[in-house]
Amino acid sequence: MYRDPVLSLQPLAGVPVAMRPLRVGMIGIGTVGSGTFRVLARNQAEIAGRAGRGIEVVMVAARNLPRAAGIVGEGVPLTDDPMHVATHPDIDVLVEVAGGTGPARDWVLAAIAHGKHVVTANKALLAEHGAEIFTAARQHGVAVAYEGAVAVSIPIVKALREGLTANRIEWVAGIINGTTNFILSKMRDEGLDFAAALAEAQALGYAEADPAFDIEGIDAAHKLTLLAANAFGTPVRFADVQVEGITTLQGADVACAEQLGFRIKLLGIARRREEGVELRVQPALVPATHLMAHVNGSMNAVMVKGDASGVTMYYGAGAGSEQTASAVIADLVDVARLDGTHAAQRVPHLGFHAHAMSDLKALPRAAVCTSHYLRVPVHSAGQIEAVAALLAGHRVPVQQMVLAAERPEAGPQVLVLTEPAPQAAIDLAVHALQASAAVAGAVTTLRVEALAG
Numbered sequence: 001m002y003r004d005p006v007l008s009l010q011p012l013a014g015v016p017v018a019m020r021p022l023r024v025g026m027i028g029i030g031t032v033g034s035g036t037f038r039v040l041a042r043n044q045a046e047i048a049g050r051a052g053r054g055i056e057v058v059m060v061a062a063r064n065l066p067r068a069a070g071i072v073g074e075g076v077p078l079t080d081d082p083m084h085v086a087t088h089p090d091i092d093v094l095v096e097v098a099g100g101t102g103p104a105r106d107w108v109l110a111a112i113a114h115g116k117h118v119v120t121a122n123k124a125l126l127a128e129h130g131a132e133i134f135t136a137a138r139q140h141g142v143a144v145a146y147e148g149a150v151a152v153s154i155p156i157v158k159a160l161r162e163g164l165t166a167n168r169i170e171w172v173a174g175i176i177n178g179t180t181n182f183i184l185s186k187m188r189d190e191g192l193d194f195a196a197a198l199a200e201a202q203a204l205g206y207a208e209a210d211p212a213f214d215i216e217g218i219d220a221a222h223k224l225t226l227l228a229a230n231a232f233g234t235p236v237r238f239a240d241v242q243v244e245g246i247t248t249l250q251g252a253d254v255a256c257a258e259q260l261g262f263r264i265k266l267l268g269i270a271r272r273r274e275e276g277v278e279l280r281v282q283p284a285l286v287p288a289t290h291l292m293a294h295v296n297g298s299m300n301a302v303m304v305k306g307d308a309s310g311v312t313m314y315y316g317a318g319a320g321s322e323q324t325a326s327a328v329i330a331d332l333v334d335v336a337r338l339d340g341t342h343a344a345q346r347v348p349h350l351g352f353h354a355h356a357m358s359d360l361k362a363l364p365r366a367a368v369c370t371s372h373y374l375r376v377p378v379h380s381a382g383q384i385e386a387v388a389a390l391l392a393g394h395r396v397p398v399q400q401m402v403l404a405a406e407r408p409e410a411g412p413q414v415l416v417l418t419e420p421a422p423q424a425a426i427d428l429a430v431h432a433l434q435a436s437a438a439v440a441g442a443v444t445t446l447r448v449e450a451l452a453g
Contacts, residue, residue, distance in 0.1 A: 019053065020053065020054075021053055021055060021056040022051070022054070022055045022056070022092050022093060022332065023091050024057045024094075025060075025061075025085040025086070025088060025091035025093070025095070025116075026059070026061070026085070026094075026097065027094065027095070027098045027104075027107055028062065028096065028097040028098030029060050029067075029068045029071055029072065030097070031321045031324075032121050032148070032321060032324045032325060032328065033060070033097045033098075035322040035323075036057075036325040036329060037057055037071060037072055038321075038322065039322055040056075040057060040325075040329060047329060050333055051332075051337060052336065052337060055329070055332050055333070055336055058077070059076065059078075059079065059084075059088060060072055060077075060079075061078075061080065061081060061082040061085045062078060063080065065078050065080055082103065083106070085107075086108070086110040086116070091116060092116065092117065092335075093116055093117040093118065093335050094118050095328060096118065096119070096122060096125075097148075099122055100125070101124050101125050101128050105125060105129045108133055109133065109136055112133070112136045112140050112142055112144075115140055115142060117142045118133075118144045119145045119328055119335065120145075120146050120148075121146065121149050121152070121327070121328055122149060123146075123150060123219070123223050126144075126149060126225075126226060126236065127223075127225040127226065128238055130225075130226070130229070130236035134350065137349060138343070138349070142343075143334070143335055143338060143349070144349055145331035145334060146226065146331070147327040147328070147330055148325075148327035148331070150227060151174065151176050151223065151314070151316065152300075152316075152317060152319060152320065152323045153320070153323040153326055153327065154300060154302060154318075155314070155327070155330065156227065156304075157227075158330075159304070159312070159314060160172075160227065160304065160351055161351040164309055164312070165351075166309075167307055167308045167309050168307045169305070169306050169307075170272055170305040171231075171271040171304075172224075172228065172231045172268075172269070172302065172303070173268070173269045173270075173302070173449065174267065174268050174302035174303065175266065175267065175292065175295050175302075175318075176224065176227075176300055176302065177214055177300075178300060178317075178318030178319045179201055179206050179215070179219075179298070179319075180215060180217075180220070180246050181266065181295065181299065181300070182197075182201050182204075182206045182207075182297050183197040183201050183215070183246065184197075184246065184249075184265060185296045185297055186200060186201070187249075187254045188254050188263060188264070189296075191251065191255075192251070193251045194246065194247065194249055194251070198215065206298055215245050215246055215247050216245035217243045217244055217246075217266065217282070220266060220268045220281045221238065221268070221281045222238065224268035224279060224280075224281055225279070227270060227302070228279055229350045229351075231270055231272075231304070231351075232358070233351060234357065234358060235357060237362065240362035241280065241281060242279065242280040242281070242282070243280075243281045243282075244280075244281065244283065245266070245281075246266055246283050250444070252404075252407065252413075253373075253375060255405075255407075256375055256404050256405075256413070256415055257285050258288070259402075259404065259405055259415070260402075262286060262287055262288055262373070264283050264285055264446070265284060265295070266282070267281070267282065267283075267449060268280075269281075269284075272360070275363065276360055276361035276362060276367075277360045277361070277363065278362075280365075280368065282446075284446060284447045285449070286449055287450065290451060291313060292451055298318055299316070300317065301316075305453060310453050311451075311453035366422065366424035367423070367424070368423045369423070370420055370421075370423075370448060371399065371418055371419060371450070372421065372446065372447055373415070373417055373418075373445065374414075374415070374418070374426075374430070374443060374444065375404070375415055375416075375444040376413065376415075376416065377410070377411060377412070377413050377441040377443075378412050378438055378439060379411070379412075379438065380412060381403055381412045383412075383414075384401065386436065386438040387401070387414045387416070387433065390429070390433060390436060391418075391429055394425065394429040394432060397420075398418055398419070399418060400417040401417075402414075411440060417448060426445060430443050430445055
């Protein structure tokens with residue numbers, strides 16, 4: 001009873017396109033879609049003042065039509081057919097906020113083929129199908145905007161594509177998943193183990209019933225893929241990201257990191273090297289005095305090192321209905337300003353025009369060179385010397401070596417901070433430690449990131 005397949009939205013004859021509202025078709029009216037609808041309605045005057053024209057949602061596709069009707073009211077036609085919205089001739093821009101990578105890809109490509117701009121907050125879609133989508137958009141002369149796909153309320157994509165265009169970006173590093181940051185904050189502040197912290201995150205709605213994408217680092221890797229492409233002018237290459245989540249992280253390591261003056265954060269890091277580019281997501285030790293160490297709860301933060309700008313840092317909410325809507329609507333305002341602008345004069349989808357993109361080699365895990373933290377369980381405190389001798393024998397440069405503070409449930413532990421060393425060398429040393437009679441159990445290793453300017 002809600003479907004209206006013959007919607008007509010033609011403007012009055014003689015009214016210039018730039019003077020009529022931008023007509024938005026939306027697929028999905030869940031958390032992000034409903035927030036977008038609310039903010040557009042609440043701030044319509046301010047938004048129109050910035051865009052130079054109104055922005056109106058004129059059709060919505062949803063699975064639950066009665067629920068959607070309760071959100072958008074009677075003035076917006078509804079349909080249960082997303083492709084109807086994607087291809088409707090009287091819609092200027094498609095907002096895809098339904099998520100997923102299968103049907104969403106088809107809807108977005110169909111909209112592009114019909115000459116429509118696209119705004120999406122779907123980081124998985126762009127990380128996995130971005131090359132195809134951006135190529136199609138260039139061929140059809142339309143924009144694909146996605147500020148809401150990365151660190152939602154933080155305008156980091158715009159900062160990389162526009163604010164920092166004078167720079168050769170050296171690295172980007174960030175806490176870009178709010179769920180894991182909430183869990184790690186709970187483990188540090190309240191001494192919870194991983195399972196208990198995850199359960200609290202789920203109870204509060206920070207983590208899904210199936211939290212795998214968050215806690216295994218996949219969500220952060222999707223976002224890092226887009227950040228790296230915009231930072232370095234490389235293709236979107238999700239498959240090249242080294243991904244490690246926090247599922248095996250122990251409370252003992254959170255406490256030991258504190259003893260050494262560090263805090264553990266799940267970081268997404270993209271770093272340019274002479275021999276290629278590092279793309280990695282992993283839990284890492286950050287100095288407790290560093291600003292990034294004080295990003296707590298579900299908040300996000302991203303740091304960028306440019307050769308001219310130095311280090312800049314961006315902080316804000318990493319999730320939320322209206323927080324994501326803020327980014328989606330900012331993209332809509334950019335789209336509203338495009339009329340009369342030749343495609344070649346627009347901000348490129350990935351910050352660099354297609355002819356200037358460079359296919360930098362992704363460095364393998366073994367070649368990544370950082371400082372490391374090792375926690376080595378031993379049979380007795382006196383065996384710290386055996387650990388030191390073994391590391392020296394494998395030419396692992398040691399910065400600091402101490403005994404961990406005593407814990408009732410654990411035997412003696414040797415804590416090691418190394419100088420920068422290739423991962424391959426650390427792996428060999430750890431293999432030798434595991435075979436040593438002095439070592440009483442599994443050796444834990446984590447990277448250490450100074451994030452210095």
